[in-house]
Each structure stands twice: as C-alpha cells, then as structure tokens.
Amino acid sequence: MLARLCSASLRGLDAEAVDVEVDLSKGLPCWSLVGLGEAAVREARDRVRSALVNSGFEFPLRRITVNLSPADRRKDGSHFDLPIAIGLLIASGQLNVRDITALQQPAPAPLLPLPFMLGELALDGRLNPVSGVLPLIMFARKHGYRDIIVPTGNIDEATAIDDVNIYPAATLLAVARHLSAHTILAKATLKETPPPPIMTADMADVRGQQQARRVLEIAASGAHHLLMTGSPGAGKSMLAQRLPGIMPPLTREQAMDVTRIYSIAGDCSRPPMCLQPPLRQPHHSASDVAMIGGGSNPRPGEISKAHYGLLFLDELAEHRRVVLETLRQPLEDGKVRVARAADSVEFPARFQLIAAMNPCPCGYLGHPSRPCRCNASQINRYLSRISGPLLDRFDLRIHVPPVEHEELARMQQGEPSSAIAKRVMAARDIQYRRLGQGKVNGRMTTREIEHYARPDGEGAKLLDQAMRHFSLSARSYHRILKVARTIADLAASEQINRNHIAEALQYRGEALFEQRAI
Known part of the structure; x- marks a missing residue:
C-alpha cells in the first residue's frame, strides 16, 4: 500500500516526495524515517504517533518506512508532520479520500488529487504553526496546486x-x-487590508539638531547610507x-x-505583509553568521531581514572588523551568497x-x-577599526553635536515625521519617474x-576642487553626485547647481576621520 503526498523543503526550492510504505510482511512493528532528515524531522515519528x-x-x-526524497538533500522543519500523518491514514485504509473538488464549482485549471498541506502536529492532534509558509505556498502555486x-x-x-484556496485547519x-468530504473546511479569504504600521517614534521629539534632521531627510529621500559620530547622549540612536x-x-x-524572508527565518517579530520598512538593530557582539546569514542549513541574517529597510549599527567601531567587512559586497550588490560545503x-x-x-x-573628543581622556595613539587606533x-561606502557622514540642557529646555518641538514624509515622498516620486518605479538615487x-546627475559649470568646478583637495576616490565622486541629485530633487530642481554640490560636500565629513588628535 502506498500513499504519495507532495510537500516541499523549508526553503521552497525543490519538490519533496513523501512516500509512506507499509510492509505487510509479518514481524516486529518498526517505524523508521529516511531521507537525511534533521532532528526536527526525525522526531516527527513520536509526534505523529x-x-x-x-x-x-x-x-x-x-513495518512503516517514510522516505523523504530526494534522499541526498537534507530536510529540516516540522512542516512534514501533517503530510506524514495523512499518508499513514491513507496507507492503512483509515482515510478514504474523496474528490472534494467535485462538490465545488469546477476550476479552469486541472486540480491535483490531494491538496498541498503542511503543519506541525502537537501530541494531542492540534496543528501548530510553522515557519516558511509563504515561500512554500508560492512554490506549491508554481507547481500547479x-x-x-x-x-x-x-x-x-x-x-x-x-x-490559491487556503483552508486553515486546527x-x-x-x-x-x-479530505473524506465529511466536513469541508471553511476557505480563508484574501486579506486586502495591510496590518497597521509598527509604532515608531516621531521626529517631533527631536529638539535642535537641525543639520542631523536635514541629513535624515536626504537619507530617506535617496536611500543613502549614513554615518553619525558624536559624544554619548548627543542623540544619534534617537535620530x-x-x-x-x-x-x-x-x-x-x-x-x-520581506515577509518571505522573515517566514524562512522563523522570525515572528514583524507582522506579515507590513508596509513599514523594517528596522534591524543587531548588537555589536553579533557574529558574521548572524549578520549575513548562514548555518548548517543557511538562514537569512540581519542584512536580509533589513531588506528594503534599515540596518542600524550602533557603536560601529565596537563591531568586530570581520563582521563589518562582510557588509561591503552586499552594500554594492544588494544580495549575499552564503556558500557551504553541501549547498x-x-x-x-x-x-x-x-x-x-x-x-x-x-567618547568626548570635541565636546x-x-x-577627552584619550591620547593620539588611542584615538587613531579606535578610528582605524x-x-x-x-x-x-557611506554617502553621508556627519558629526552630531550635544545639545546643552538649558538650550534643550527652551526649544520647542521639532517638525513632525508626517510633514517630513510628504517631502520625502515627493522627492521619491521624482526619482521614480526618472529612473523607474522603485529605483532611487542611492x-x-x-x-x-x-x-x-551632471552638475552645471559652477557645480562641476567646485566638485573638481574638492576632489583634488581631499584626494577623493572615484566612488566618492559618484556618491557626492548621488547626494547632490537627491538634494536637487528635494528642491524640485532639474539641474544640479553649485549650492547642491556644496551641501553634498558638507555631508562627506572628511575631517571626521583625519588625525585630529595630532
């Protein structure tokens, strides 16, 4: 007796066939699972029983043998539980699958005899949620389910x-x-309304720091990378x-x-289909695997969870150098390839x-x-990290000065995020019309x-002088032009002029990393 169910690996890359073979020969009962299953897969024997x-x-x-094919590819995850259990019921004759689709309206496309199913089984028979559902369903839809x-x-x-027709089961x-058409599960409806945005702090809470507020607006408009330096308590993390x-x-x-990435990683910290850009803030003790992804069965890292969003690295110099250097290639390519011996x-x-x-x-140099209690050697060693x-690779580099408490008490609230977001969206619309939907200056x-991003004559002359004075690289030259293009878009200016170039140069912060202690 043989029941064949179709499932998929956690990453949703290749089809997996779950074969449940029941040996009718006499002998001691045996319940084995083969096919390079990880611990969570092997433990399915006890959960299913x-x-x-x-x-x-x-x-x-x-004698029962569950074969997860192909046999040479590792499988992990608990989503195999439900297909294995249904396969056992069919193979042992306890479940007679009827043609459910015959009871419903005919579909235009040919339907498979059994639905695609996944889920983890609790010991009492309840179905627990699993990770990787979104890519698995997309994989199933691609293959005709x-x-x-x-x-x-x-x-x-x-x-x-x-x-697709989604049937949630408890x-x-x-x-x-x-499956026996005894009690048909209620079909879930497509959710059109996105979940509410994750609560974020408002820019109105920031008092003073006019330059930093301006730089944040430019960074948001053109998706430019930003580095802020400043004494402790100056407001870098707050910004x-x-x-x-x-x-x-x-x-x-x-x-x-983004939802697919979080689903594969098994991270429930973000609601599915949330439209707010993600913000990831890994601690400076994070390893390179945690940052870029990896493991025996590769999982997305922090940079992938920040896809289409922000990766905030506080205390940048405290991060291990090998971790920081792994960011260079993804910053340019927008993707990361994790290579292991097997995959x-x-x-x-x-x-x-x-x-x-x-x-x-x-932390108090320039306060x-x-x-400052540091000598020149300590400062140089710290900055060389x-x-x-x-x-x-940072388009924008600024120094965030501290705000005295007397001045802070006299200041009124700053401009709210909603007003700044309107200007950012207007600048983004200009970029989308120029470069294509979703393409930004950064x-x-x-x-x-x-x-x-070609400047006018005066702007080109100023940029040429800055290139010679600071000995800037070709990458820096292009990044200055990108920032200047964003500044011009915020001003609704088609032409990049001298003022735009001057402001972009102001945010390069070349003096921040000079040997100031000498």
Whole structure:
C-alpha cells in the first residue's frame, strides 16, 4: 500500500516526495524515517504517533518506512508532520479520500488529487504553526496546486497570496474530515487590508539638531547610507530610530519579499505583509553568521531581514572588523551568497546602512564642556577599526553635536515625521519617474549618474576642487553626485547647481576621520 503526498523543503526550492510504505510482511512493528532528515524531522515519528492515537485513529502495527526524497538533500522543519500523518491514514485504509473538488464549482485549471498541506502536529492532534509558509505556498502555486491546507496560526501569512484556496485547519481530525468530504473546511479569504504600521517614534521629539534632521531627510529621500559620530547622549540612536517614520511605505511586492524572508527565518517579530520598512538593530557582539546569514542549513541574517529597510549599527567601531567587512559586497550588490560545503544559497539584502559611533574611545573628543581622556595613539587606533573601503561606502557622514540642557529646555518641538514624509515622498516620486518605479538615487549606476546627475559649470568646478583637495576616490565622486541629485530633487530642481554640490560636500565629513588628535 502506498500513499504519495507532495510537500516541499523549508526553503521552497525543490519538490519533496513523501512516500509512506507499509510492509505487510509479518514481524516486529518498526517505524523508521529516511531521507537525511534533521532532528526536527526525525522526531516527527513520536509526534505523529501520539497525534494519531489522541485523534481517535489507530497507529498501524506494521513495518512503516517514510522516505523523504530526494534522499541526498537534507530536510529540516516540522512542516512534514501533517503530510506524514495523512499518508499513514491513507496507507492503512483509515482515510478514504474523496474528490472534494467535485462538490465545488469546477476550476479552469486541472486540480491535483490531494491538496498541498503542511503543519506541525502537537501530541494531542492540534496543528501548530510553522515557519516558511509563504515561500512554500508560492512554490506549491508554481507547481500547479490550488488547494492548500495550513495551520490556523499561519492564516495571516497564507492569505497574502492570491490565486490559491487556503483552508486553515486546527487539528489533524479536521483535515481528515475535510479530505473524506465529511466536513469541508471553511476557505480563508484574501486579506486586502495591510496590518497597521509598527509604532515608531516621531521626529517631533527631536529638539535642535537641525543639520542631523536635514541629513535624515536626504537619507530617506535617496536611500543613502549614513554615518553619525558624536559624544554619548548627543542623540544619534534617537535620530536613527525615527528614520523609518519618514520613509515611504513598501509596495505590496516589496512587503511580500520581506515577509518571505522573515517566514524562512522563523522570525515572528514583524507582522506579515507590513508596509513599514523594517528596522534591524543587531548588537555589536553579533557574529558574521548572524549578520549575513548562514548555518548548517543557511538562514537569512540581519542584512536580509533589513531588506528594503534599515540596518542600524550602533557603536560601529565596537563591531568586530570581520563582521563589518562582510557588509561591503552586499552594500554594492544588494544580495549575499552564503556558500557551504553541501549547498550554496543567495539571499536578498538591499538594505540602507545607518551607523553611529563615538569620535574616540572615551567618547568626548570635541565636546564643548567635557575634556577627552584619550591620547593620539588611542584615538587613531579606535578610528582605524573602520576600514577605508567601508567608510567610503557611506554617502553621508556627519558629526552630531550635544545639545546643552538649558538650550534643550527652551526649544520647542521639532517638525513632525508626517510633514517630513510628504517631502520625502515627493522627492521619491521624482526619482521614480526618472529612473523607474522603485529605483532611487542611492542605487543609480555609473551610466545613470553620468546621464541624470551632471552638475552645471559652477557645480562641476567646485566638485573638481574638492576632489583634488581631499584626494577623493572615484566612488566618492559618484556618491557626492548621488547626494547632490537627491538634494536637487528635494528642491524640485532639474539641474544640479553649485549650492547642491556644496551641501553634498558638507555631508562627506572628511575631517571626521583625519588625525585630529595630532
């Protein structure tokens, strides 16, 4: 007796065939699972056995072999539980699958005999939610499946995909009744309304710091990478955490890509299909695997979870150098390839890097009222933790000065995020019309820079003088033009002039990393 169900690996890359073979020969009962399953897959034997018995079914007292093919590819995750259990019920004759589609309206496309199903079984037969649902359903739809059974806990994520029939189920018994056409599961409806945005702090809370507020507006408008230096308590982290509130919302396609990443990673910290750009803030003790992704079975890292959003690295100089250097290639390519001996996988990583650091080890170099306790050697050693190639990838580099408490008490609230977001969206619309939907100035190619970011005569002369004075690289030259193009877009100016170039040069912060202690 053989029941064949179609499932998929967690990453949704290749089809997996789950074969349940029941050996009718006499002998001691044996329940084995083969096919390079990880610990969570091997433990399915105990979960499935208990779930079947506690759901009122009999566990077959025969020799049972569950084969997860292809046999040479590793499998992990608990989403195989439900297909294995249904396969056992069919193979042992306890479940007679009827043609459910005959009871419903005929579909234009040919339907498969069994629905695509996934879910983790609790010992009492309940279906627990699993990770990776969104890419699995997209994989199933690609291969012709239209009826899909998922745990009720995954309904929000599953209903984000159209052109499929989602049947949420709470228990194994409910799935068995559905397949036998005894009690049909209610089909879930497609959720059109996006979840509410994650609560973010407002720019109105920032008092003073006019230059920093202006730079945040430019960074949000053109998706430019930003580095802020300043003494402890100057407001660097406060400013960075308010940046998502002024950024344009994600499109539905972008939100789906981000949801897929979080689903694969098993991270529930972000609601499915949320339109607010993600903000990731890894601690400076994070490893390179945690940052770029990896592991024995590769999972997305922090840079992939920040896809279409922000990666905020506080205390930049405290991060390990090997971790910081791994960011250089993803910053340019918008993706990262994780290679292991058995497999290689590519994750998207089109993120905007926002970093903050102190100007010296004690943090008070250049402070107006507190003296710095560091000597020149300590300062130079501290600043050298940030390599030149990584530093060159920041389009904007500013110093955030401290605000005295007397001045802070006299200041009124700043401009709210809603007002700044309108100007940012207007600048983004100009970029979309010029470069194409979703393309921003921070991602312009060299050819696009030469075509769309050419300054006038006075602006070109000023930029040439700055290139010679600061010995800037070709990458710096292009990044200055990108920032100037964004500044011009915020001013609704078609031509980049001398003022735009001057402001862009002001935010390069070349003096921040000179040997100021000498």
